[in-house]
Amino acid sequence: EKFTVGHYLSARLGQIGLKDHLAVAGDFNLVLLDQLLEEGSTRQIYSCNELNCGYTAEGYARANGAAAMIVTFNVGALSAVNAIGSAYAESLPVIFISGGPNTNDQGSGHILHHTIGTTNYGYQMEMVSHVTCAAEVIHSAENAPAQIDHAIRTALRLRKPAYIEIPCNLAGAPCVRPGPVSSLLAEATPDRVSLDAAVKAAGEFLSAREKVVILVGSRVRTLGSLEPIVALAERVGCAVTVMGAAKSFFPEDHPLFRGVYWGEISTMGAQELVESADGVVCLAPIFNDYATVGWQSRPKPEDTLLADLNEVTVDGRSYAGFHLGAFVSALAESAPRRPATGQTAKPAPDVIPASKPDAALTNDEMARQINALVDGNTTLTAETGDSWFNAVRMNLPGGAKVESEMQWGSIGWSVPAALGGAYAAPDRRHVLMVGDGSFQLTAQEVAQMVRYEVPVIIFLVNNRGYVIEIKIHDGPYNYIKNWDYAGLIDAFNAGEGHGLGLHAHNGAELAEAIEKAKANTRGPTLIECHIGQTDCTDMLVRWGKKVAAANSRPPAKA
Numbered sequence: 001e002k003f004t005v006g007h008y009l010s011a012r013l014g015q016i017g018l019k020d021h022l023a024v025a026g027d028f029n030l031v032l033l034d035q036l037l038e039e040g041s042t043r044q045i046y047s048c049n050e051l052n053c054g055y056t057a058e059g060y061a062r063a064n065g066a067a068a069m070i071v072t073f074n075v076g077a078l079s080a081v082n083a084i085g086s087a088y089a090e091s092l093p094v095i096f097i098s099g100g101p102n103t104n105d106q107g108s109g110h111i112l113h114h115t116i117g118t119t120n121y122g123y124q125m126e127m128v129s130h131v132t133c134a135a136e137v138i139h140s141a142e143n144a145p146a147q148i149d150h151a152i153r154t155a156l157r158l159r160k161p162a163y164i165e166i167p168c169n170l171a172g173a174p175c176v177r178p179g180p181v182s183s184l185l186a187e188a189t190p191d192r193v194s195l196d197a198a199v200k201a202a203g204e205f206l207s208a209r210e211k212v213v214i215l216v217g218s219r220v221r222t223l224g225s226l227e228p229i230v231a232l233a234e235r236v237g238c239a240v241t242v243m244g245a246a247k248s249f250f251p252e253d254h255p256l257f258r259g260v261y262w263g264e265i266s267t268m269g270a271q272e273l274v275e276s277a278d279g280v281v282c283l284a285p286i287f288n289d290y291a292t293v294g295w296q297s298r299p300k301p302e303d304t305l306l307a308d309l310n311e312v313t314v315d316g317r318s319y320a321g322f323h324l325g326a327f328v329s330a331l332a333e334s335a336p337r338r339p340a341t342g343q344t345a346k347p348a349p350d351v352i353p354a355s356k357p358d359a360a361l362t363n364d365e366m367a368r369q370i371n372a373l374v375d376g377n378t379t380l381t382a383e384t385g386d387s388w389f390n391a392v393r394m395n396l397p398g399g400a401k402v403e404s405e406m407q408w409g410s411i412g413w414s415v416p417a418a419l420g421g422a423y424a425a426p427d428r429r430h431v432l433m434v435g436d437g438s439f440q441l442t443a444q445e446v447a448q449m450v451r452y453e454v455p456v457i458i459f460l461v462n463n464r465g466y467v468i469e470i471k472i473h474d475g476p477y478n479y480i481k482n483w484d485y486a487g488l489i490d491a492f493n494a495g496e497g498h499g500l501g502l503h504a505h506n507g508a509e510l511a512e513a514i515e516k517a518k519a520n521t522r523g524p525t526l527i528e529c530h531i532g533q534t535d536c537t538d539m540l541v542r543w544g545k546k547v548a549a550a551n552s553r554p555p556a557k558a
């Protein structure tokens with residue numbers, strides 16, 4: 001039977017390992033959606049809006065390695081760009097697909113609906129080219145395979161989103177069938193000369209240092225597995241710390257784990273360890289203003305080996321032409337042993353004491369009970385806000401995963417992202433920690449959790465406002481209209497769903513709500529945690545002051 005451009009795309013998405021793709025319908029993409037349904041390699045899942053569709057794809061890519069989403073031209077795609085920015089910033093290969101105008105209209109002088117009313121429709125591709133690593137507008141069925149393959153291959157290799165625009169009258173056009181997927185999946189072959197030189201230089205760096213520490217950064221996510229990092233750590237035998245954005249990117253039950261390094265809000269003594277080391281092996285970090293606590297804290301460059309995604313810089317020389325994974329694996333084979341010289345035994349992590357069950361619920365009690373819920377099969381999604389710090393200070397069992405978005409930090413991301421992670425990894429427990437402020441941006445995606453019966457356990461932190469912003473810089477703009485967040489679930493159930501909405505005003509109610517959430521396997525459970533507006537982590541208070549100071553630096557003297 002007829003094989004089409006849309007079938008080609010659909011087959012490729014299945015070949016690269018997607019089980020699902022996300023979509024919001026629009027008249028520029030309906031025929032394309034039909035092709036994906038007909039070819040059937042992946043399940044078609046719908047979102048309430050295109051921003052949430054993009055965030056869902058971003059979350060899916062975290063759990064599955066890659067994701068794909070399909071939206072309509074302009075009115076759909078331009079909403080999704082924020083989420084594609086997140087995928088770019090967080091190094092996630094989301095295949096961002098948009099339906100496009102009929103090929104007969106481009107150049108015809110026709111004005112089309114859903115556009116800004118000009119006769120050149122090329123501006124969407126130009127806009128998204130800034131937040132993607134490849135952007136292809138399909139102009140003919142003959143050239144479609146090469147363009148689709150190029151976009152997907154580039155996204156997978158660079159771990160960045162890529163864009164494909166398919167005109168509405170080409171989606172169903174006859175097309176050749178795809179060849180083996182290996183041409184899309186293969187890593188570029190590493191430049192052995194550079195790789196060997198980098199590994200040799202790294203060995204010399206390590207041999208010459210007395211106190212070595214590994215600092216794991218957030219872009220090690222692109223390795224797809226923690227194994228290479230654990231192997232390197234065990235070979236060298238030194239202490240391992242992680243950055244806040246890399247929480248859970250090294251098993252915390254490992255004997256070499258020594259906490260989160262985040263300047264003065266570090267945990268387990270990691271600040272002293274990193275800042276007194278004379279050799280810090282940094283793995284794909286992002287030393288942005290938030291990570292360095294307002295430019296206060298980062299390892300001294302002269303004592304740093306910086307291993308980034310496609311480049312290693314050590315002892316004043318840079319090496320390129322190989323991916324981080326190749327370097328870490330090669331170094332794990334040959335690195336000299338540098339045991340944790342003079343480093344104390346693994347300190348006992350801080351533990352939050354339990355509140356009295358009938359005492360008014362506190363942030364600490366909430367964090368304590370959530371920590372107890374997180375097991376080795378749990379993915380905890382932590383939204384921008386005090387939820388970051390509640391997640392960072394948790395003590396994680398091996399196998400637990402934390403997903404955060406500390407580079408892009410677009411509030412609302414976490415609700416669809418947690419859902420995306422749950423679509424991709426249905427055999428894991430999915431827990432979401434989100435503040436009331438962020439939740440108001442993407443709340444309706446909880447309805448899709450009801451629709452698809454996805455049992456995400458949502459801790460809605462109702463502290464009556466934008467507390468992270470209040471701690472950075474307060475003003476009337478940080479206060480919001482309160483909602484009955486738990487009550488929303490009845491609206492989303494509409495008499496047939498299995499969502500559950502519960503309130504928790506004290507530790508006993510929270511414990512009871514968590515038991516009910518664990519038992520609710522056919523829908524989301526939203527637990528509205530009522531805590532005081534000034535009740536937040538000490539980490540946020542200290543960090544917020546320093547970040548505010550950095551934001552208010554006067555302009556440099558001309």
Ligand SMILES: Cc1ncc(Cn2nnc(CCOP(=O)(O)OP(=O)(O)O)c2C)c(N)n1
Pocket residue numbers: 383384385386387409410411434435436437438439461463465466467468469
């Ligand atoms: C899309 C987007 N718009 C605005 C911001 C700035 N922002 N960052 N955090 C916030 C408030 C977060 O408030 P909540 O979610 O309630 O979190 P907490 O109260 O800190 O637990 C804002 C308004 C942002 N980070 N992303």
